[in-house]
Amino acid sequence: MACKRTRPKRLFPIALAAAAALALLAPGAPAAERVTLFVTSEFTDTVGVYKGEVPDLKRVKTIRVGRDPHNMGISPDGRWVVSGDRLAEQVSVIDTKSLDRVQVLKTGKHPHDVHFSPDGKLLFVGHERENFIHVFETVTWKRLAPIEVGAAQHDLSLSPDGRELWFTITNRPYRKWEARLGVVDLAAAERKVAWVFGTGNAHDAIFSPDNRTMWVTNGGFIGHAVPWVNVLDVRARRVLGTIKVGEYPFHSPKRGRDGYHVPLDAKEMWFSDHGTSSVIIMDVATMKPVGSVPVGKAPFHIAVTPGGVLFVANHDSHTVTVIDGKAKKALATLQVAKEPHGLAVLAGE
DSSP states (O other): OOOOSSSOOBOOOOOOOOOOOOOOOOSSOOOOOEEEEEEEETTTTEEEEEEEETTEEEEEEEEEOSSSEEEEEEOTTSOEEEEEEGGGTEEEEEETTTTEEEEEEEOSSSEEEEEEOTTSSEEEEEESSOSEEEEEETTTTEEOOOEEOSSOEEEEEEOTTSOEEEEEEOSSOOOTTSOOEEEEETTSSSOOEEEEOSOOSEEEEEEOTTSSEEEEEEOOBTTOOOOEEEEEETTTTEEEEEEEOSSSBOOOOOBTTTBSOOOTTOOEEEEEETTTTEEEEEETTTTEEEEEEEOOSSEEEEEEOTTSEEEEEETTTTEEEEEETTTTEEEEEEEOSSSEEEEEEEETO
């Protein structure tokens, strides 16, 4: 999800990235939750840490990372948070207990998306300027054999069983006849890419709460708004329909990236929308909008807590909007360091 207007970049987009895509809501009103929120700042090359009881969060630490920290991922056990430091060609690993950067993982050019496996044993890193996806073992942080996919990638999504790795393509001109979405069977002896045709210029790809469908936002460049989202049958890998979501939808919370609190029985998906500076709420069953909540300018990633509170990173407003998901209204606006993009939320801390 290319983001900074001060550095023109290619965009594509599902630890926590606006026309973002979906945030899924837990049923019931959000109780008073204690959370730790991690937010990247592309302008200051830092990760800000905010703690407190929702919605009253205070910054408790600023962690220096590499240049242009972008997307974030959080491990299933909540122990590790990572940021893809895009222009430093590295991933920073943060210990959520000590709030220190404890590892620097060298990557290829322009590491963009970061995604933990469902069992937390592996970290996948996609690149905007390489034809492979890096894989790291989280026990040792050792780099394993890369997955060759033949094209630069933008966003990643892992199936809940950890078997399929989905990715979108970046950094090449869009041609309507070309597939922009790929799938790799990680359990196969030979990891080949199965290309999925029928989407537009795929940006981010997000599993629905029940994992039956994949929602693919479109676009590629800031200033070139595309309102369409392709909805695919995951098993058949075919497009079920193409729907309009706001004016320029980008992301939504993903398990393994923005957090691990997307409930399986959620009935809605929330998309950050650059075009309307809001989050658009979509009914999963009908694939129709059921509401929206105004946020700041250029919203990117969204994270959600078990209690249904959402956090939206507003890049151009330098804020994070805190939303009561059940009431569908903003609770607070958190001032953060300039140009926030990715975020990750840890509940109960």
